[in-house]
Amino acid sequence: MDPTKVVFDVEFHVVPAPYWSWIILADEDTMKPDRSGAFVTSSVVPPAQVAHRPDEEMPFRGRWAFEPDRIASMTFCGDALGQLLQSEVFPRMRYLLARDNLLDAVRRRDPSVTMRMxxxxxxxxxxxxxxxxxxxxxxxxxxxxxxxxxxxxxxxxxxxxxxxxx
Structure with missing residues (x-):
């Protein structure tokens, strides 16, 4: 994708127990959920300073990047990701883990999540x-x-x- 940078995506998935049960058609305790059973998926969009293509449209705008030969670049990207996880992503994940909140988000067709079904x-x-x-x-x-x-x-x-x- 880019020979001068490490480029990667960050996203999280929410897998409610009933959805996982439907996907595997069994008791949800028999297999651990993974991204294949995601009911909703949300991308973690990087700040422009660490985006692979900050001036592009999604999905290209949503990719993270750093220069592997530059410690400062790696550190800056890692710090930006850590800060975003703490300030926005983890609170958003906790919010969506409450089924009523998730129901509200899917009813509103929240544009920050990709939904199945x-x-x-x-x-x-x-x-x-x-x-x-x-x-x-x-x-x-x-x-x-x-x-x-x-x-x-x-x-x-x-x-x-x-x-x-x-």
Whole structure:
């Protein structure tokens, strides 16, 4: 990509337990989540001073870079990343780990996150563990009418039925 610099991306992924359960179609404790099961993904965009192409559009603007032969460049990039993680990224991650906050972000179609699934399926996945049963019945009926993937409705109904035992 650039023979004079080390170029890399930084992002974080949120994998709610019900989504992971749907992805692997099993009890979520059998496998550890990884980026393949990301419900939402958010890029950590570098400040211009450490961006690979600071004047470009995304995704090129979102890549971090440093010169590997210059300790000052590596240190500056590392310090910028550490500061951004502490001041913005970790608080944002903690915010999105609360399911109500994540639900709000996906309902608003927050532009800072890339989302999987349709809005209706996201709503079901994020509410399946705690929404009132009558509300879930309406959501599942809407999903059935919308023609969701074949395995999704049986999974959702099993999860809904078994939630009192979790």
């Amino acid at each position: 349709t809005p209706l399926l996201r709503e079901i996945v994020l509410r399946i563990d705690d929404a009132p049963a009558d509300e879930m019945a309406l959501l599942l009926a809407a999903a059935e009418e919308a023609g969701v993937p074949n395995a999704f409705l049986p999974w959702a109904r099993r999860r809904l039925t078994s939630r009192s035992s979790r």
